[in-house]
Amino acid sequence: MAEKPEEKPEPPEASSSLPCSSESTSVSLVHGTEGRRERVAVWVNPVPLDGGILCSGEKASSKFSFSHLKKIVTYARNKGKHSYPWLSFSIWHHIAKNKLHLSDETAWLYFETFDTVSDVDISERLKLVNLLSKCPSDEDVDRLHRQVCVDTLKFIVFLYLQNAPRLSLCAPLVTGEEWPSPETDKKLKSSSDHAHLAFVRGHLHEILQLLSNADGMIGMEGVRALEFLLLSSTDKQSHTPLTSLSLQPNEITSNGLLEDGSSFSLPLFETWLRSHLVINPFGSQAMKGGARDKKCPCFRSESYGRVVSNIQLAPKGSHSVLLHGITKQTLAKDQSGLEGASVYIRNCKSSYIYLLGPIKSIVIEKCSRCVLVLGTVERSIIINNCNALCLVTACRRLHMSSTSHSAIHLLTMTPPLLFPSNRDIIFAPYNTYYPQLETHLASAGLSPDINMWDKPHLLSPGSDWSLMDPRNFYSMEVPFVMEGDTKRNPCKLPTVYKEALIQRQRRIAEWQQTVKDARLSQEKQQQLQKIIQDRFREWLEATGHQREIYDLGHDPTAGSNTSTMK
Numbered sequence: 001m002a003e004k005p006e007e008k009p010e011p012p013e014a015s016s017s018l019p020c021s022s023e024s025t026s027v028s029l030v031h032g033t034e035g036r037r038e039r040v041a042v043w044v045n046p047v048p049l050d051g052g053i054l055c056s057g058e059k060a061s062s063k064f065s066f067s068h069l070k071k072i073v074t075y076a077r078n079k080g081k082h083s084y085p086w087l088s089f090s091i092w093h094h095i096a097k098n099k100l101h102l103s104d105e106t107a108w109l110y111f112e113t114f115d116t117v118s119d120v121d122i123s124e125r126l127k128l129v130n131l132l133s134k135c136p137s138d139e140d141v142d143r144l145h146r147q148v149c150v151d152t153l154k155f156i157v158f159l160y161l162q163n164a165p166r167l168s169l170c171a172p173l174v175t176g177e178e179w180p181s182p183e184t185d186k187k188l189k190s191s192s193d194h195a196h197l198a199f200v201r202g203h204l205h206e207i208l209q210l211l212s213n214a215d216g217m218i219g220m221e222g223v224r225a226l227e228f229l230l231l232s233s234t235d236k237q238s239h240t241p242l243t244s245l246s247l248q249p250n251e252i253t254s255n256g257l258l259e260d261g262s263s264f265s266l267p268l269f270e271t272w273l274r275s276h277l278v279i280n281p282f283g284s285q286a287m288k289g290g291a292r293d294k295k296c297p298c299f300r301s302e303s304y305g306r307v308v309s310n311i312q313l314a315p316k317g318s319h320s321v322l323l324h325g326i327t328k329q330t331l332a333k334d335q336s337g338l339e340g341a342s343v344y345i346r347n348c349k350s351s352y353i354y355l356l357g358p359i360k361s362i363v364i365e366k367c368s369r370c371v372l373v374l375g376t377v378e379r380s381i382i383i384n385n386c387n388a389l390c391l392v393t394a395c396r397r398l399h400m401s402s403t404s405h406s407a408i409h410l411l412t413m414t415p416p417l418l419f420p421s422n423r424d425i426i427f428a429p430y431n432t433y434y435p436q437l438e439t440h441l442a443s444a445g446l447s448p449d450i451n452m453w454d455k456p457h458l459l460s461p462g463s464d465w466s467l468m469d470p471r472n473f474y475s476m477e478v479p480f481v482m483e484g485d486t487k488r489n490p491c492k493l494p495t496v497y498k499e500a501l502i503q504r505q506r507r508i509a510e511w512q513q514t515v516k517d518a519r520l521s522q523e524k525q526q527q528l529q530k531i532i533q534d535r536f537r538e539w540l541e542a543t544g545h546q547r548e549i550y551d552l553g554h555d556p557t558a559g560s561n562t563s564t565m566k
Helices: 046-051 058-063 066-079 089-098 104-116 122-133 138-145 152-163 182-190 192-211 220-226 242-246 266-276 284-289 437-443 495-518 522-543 545-553
Strands: 041-044 086-088 149-151 217-219 230-233 263-265 306-309 320-324 330-333 342-346 352-359 361-365 368-384 387-401 404-412 423-429 465-467
Touching: 041 192, 041 266, 046 152, 046 192, 046 361, 046 368, 066 089, 066 152, 066 192, 086 089, 086 152, 089 104, 104 149, 104 152, 104 387, 122 138, 149 152, 152 192, 152 220, 192 220, 192 266, 217 220, 217 266, 220 242, 230 242, 263 266, 342 352, 352 437, 361 387, 368 437
Parallel strands: 320 342, 330 352, 342 361, 352 368, 361 368, 368 387, 387 404, 404 423, 423 465
Antiparallel strands: 041 230, 086 149, 217 263, 306 320
């Protein structure tokens, strides 16, 4: 998103002159000594469909049907510079409120969510976050919102995607089976990657019609808008923008590019695009074939679980890491292998998981009785069908559905989104730090000065939540030696929580002074120490922390009792 639409430069126009040889193109289509043409691959970008669907079914179809969106496109094209090619929030607010009958809050929610799932300049996003943090009133926030703009056609694609069903994000991978296994291999056809591809194939014609010009052609701005939804490559080792791909010499003979190079015939372009659509080459199947991440050892390596990734196979931007079936373990990893990756935590039980790096997005599904201390998340954290979690993280957006009895310690730039069927969810402010936290916050476009942890947005009735009682609020220490400059929690605590910590420290000091003033004999001191140690051991056993301490003190890879990040 940008701050002032009237000053936002329009996207560069595609060159009208076509490249005359493969040497002049950004990515060659000819490989090998025999000059064999490598097959082009186009696949669905999972990010908008995983983290951008706010409604589905009848509710979506009534608001964002093809006919309604086509009218919005026509209105935007005719309205002028504040609506096309960049749509200002003030124009969208008018459309949302008067045409779609959405509330002010919901209108901004769609704008904000689109930004979350889009590839944007982090510095621009952080600039907007900092401006919002300085707004003294809601009126000033609203005034700043109305200056924000987004790419019109990409936003139309985003709105159309609201018609896609909300999926279980790990259909074949959250069973109790060891993974990968022959049984999960059979179920890959039901994965979210296949569902995404099926939706796009079934609705591609309408999407292209929404992006077409008044003359029924697909202009370069329409192809650019498709890059929000579709990724492409010529070698499956790097990403090639769809606009560049469509101008390759070997492709213009079949994709309907007009002689002036300005637009494409819609039927021919659709046929060309369909011929190259494939399942995500870096999705579930690539993860299935990915190597186990040996740099992320489980301290109790004899226990059940897998940590795998596609990092050795996928280009930057498509890196993924999967933690599956981690059970009764303590697992820790720093930023190596996590930076910019999408992380999936699935079917984990009774474990302590520390992932302290700058992560692009996280999906947590079918996990129970786990403590998850996660680094900074540039986009969304999606929690689905979990129970008894303690989550500590900093993110741009949190989605939660079908989750119960969980405590969420949060730094978030946007209100947490609660989908149906959440029970006994407790929100609390962010309560920890690690030495690289402030560096990671900046790289993710997050600010410690804005935290909307206590303002959850209920997308529909049926969720039960509350704010943590300050008497139950504690700071959490990260038990690892790491390099970095952050020495304390940079997030400002609400007064009642800060005061609760101060009072607890005061009671500890008073207790220590009481013991000192009692002038106990050495024998009495030993008796008191034994009572305290016995009670502490009982507490460790009752809470499960004894296993965590054992794991941290017996890391087989460390060579000592000092816990360090791997």
